[in-house]
Amino acid sequence: MSEFVLSRSVEALQPSGIRRFFNLAAGMEGVISLGVGEPDFVTPWHVREACIQSLEKGFTAYTANAGLPALRKEITKYLNNRFSVSYNPETEVVVTVGASQAIDIAFRAILNPGDEVIVIEPSFVSYAPVVELAGGVAVRVQALGENEFKVTPEQLEEAITERTKAILLCTPNNPTGTMLNKQELEAIAVLVKKHHLIVVADEIYAELSYDEEYHSFANIEGMYEHTVLISGFSKGFAMTGWRLGFVAAPAYFIEPMLKIHQYTLMCAPTMSQYAALEALQTGNRDVIEMKKSYHKRRNFIVSSLNSIGMECHLPGGAFYAFPSIKSTGMTSEQFAERLLMEQKVAVVPGGVFGESGEGYIRCSYATSMNQLIEAMKRIEAFVHQHCK
Template sequence: MSIIKTEHQPRLSAAVNRIQPSGIRRFFDLASSMDNIISLGVGEPDFSTPWNIREASIHSLERGVTSYTANAGLLELRAAISKYLLESFGVDYHPESEVIVTVGASEGIDLALRAIVDPGDEVLIVEPCFVSYAPLVSLAGGVPVPVPTSIDKNFEIDENDLKERLTSKTKALMLSFPNNPTGAVMGKEGLTKVAEVVKDHNLVVLSDEIYAELTYDGDHTSFPSIEGMKERTILISGFSKSYAMTGWRIGYLTAPKPYAEAMLKIHQYAMMCASTMAQYAALEAMTNGREEMEEMIISYRQRRNYFVKSLKEIGLTCHSPGGAFYAFPSIAETGLSSEEFAEQLLLDQKVAVVPGHVFGAGGEGHIRCSYAASMEQLEEAIDRIGAFLKKLNG
């Protein structure tokens, strides 16, 4: 009997096939192949992780602490996170049952969506937003429903826009303030209006507050601190941005016990636990990292002030971002799409930015510029962008 050999064809899931690669990474990869590039593309601090945090991780290795931790993470770290959230934002979570240490905030978002979404559930996503939100909703079997914001309203949510997109299938709302890519923030008054819609329609809220510490004008309002919202909110955050720990891949989520238990089940099977060495670094950040964090925030504020002012001076409309480390200027008047503008700027002036459309349809007509770069780089970037605009204007 002869066996007929056939060439294997990859049998990928339909959900994966529908997802497009990250638009941020495409420009980052292109820029990395070029010389003399100024990259304002990737959202990453230009600071190194403070030495005391690095040393805590090294010391854990020297002591031979290299085994698994509890699935939810070191209890000492969970207690430190709980204390920090209570003291900083007025939200109280039990370390033993309502806090989970994750492999970055990104895993926290994935866990939250997989824990609450059934096939066909609709998830409202405030746009522009981080590029992973809609794909992760789709991978969880849900249907992402964009809720647009605009520069006319400082990229804040209008509760009426939420109401217009509600259906019988709406289950959750994804928020991110301070926002990536716009840098927008929302105060307690605006978020309270959103909370009324959430309560009236029994929604679950995923609040990504990874940039909470990077709030420059006034205090950050944590969504679960609003009356009636803690019991229906999953809070996601981490150490990447505020402590310059992107490569450590360490984050956390907090939620009422029923949600936390559901997410922990997924985390147990998918990850077991976050890196032990990274957890000891995070513990040091939580307990002794505030001073250096504050110094970084002061530097970011100075860079924001310079960069936004300079963008306006060279002819780009840009709202003043209240948080994060991104400017989101409008390039609509150039007549180019955001993709065309970003690609031509990269090729002509070797400045890498991210086209706004990758953050959702509402981002078209804008580019995202990270000002988490040195002042020297920002000054040179402004000169090059200015030169590019002069060329366009002929």
């Protein structure tokens, strides 16, 4: 069927650089994976039980397009209690199939062809493609390692043009773990207000902040009306496979997003919504315990990497370390592939996350401490063998 002309925008997309290394590792025995951005915790039993009970009760029909009313109400309570941001559960929240779908419908709702979106790199690999699939232009701004991968207001100001519509902001960041504090968010807010921009705030890692209080961008003074808040249950609640997220925003953003959601997916899975309802109502202790474990692992892996000679800043959140591999003289892809083949440790090359990620690797510490200890031994042996 080669005579058919397929979508040029899709043909231009590059496959995910993360998946290639997962596929390589999948066929090898004895591999320790520091590559997967997924909690190693099983979803707590009481959350799984709530899903089972919903099935036993026969709750298998569609929900409202925007999600179960009870869940939307609980989401708004959670956002208000946890981050001091207030939304109307009837008109300002949509339950989505993961945070990824929320990001997708957000950009499809706000972008016209040619509108520019500032994507701060290193960034999650799907951000720029999602912007481009929505007809926008991804303008990449490089946050630099010497500034702990924090973008500066000057960098953003320089990138803003008359076509700039939005900024995609992820804090804590994937892949660097960098978290912006309140003062840094306020500096971005000044630009947002000055240029009348929209901020699509991916706050999926908000529960995993370690050293400072987390501040939602929507809570920054004057930013509620500019912000599309994206979050979900995958990371902080250990519910990746449930594929459940949400978007909260003023009604003028939510209305067009709900239209797209209605026509493409109808609603998020019913049983996942009942599980999420349970997670919000009774799962706070689970989140705290998982966070404590990640905090301990973060301190261990960052200390170990620095002692090996792989310079690594202390990430403020998420569950990623982003150490430099420049001392080896390899590219990040060469380092990751050789580390996998020679020492059976899987990491993700930093270059797949953007130009400023080159010379670094992403190591997820969402794995057991025993696995981390062994992985650090193998990485140390590899680095000492290849360091210039």
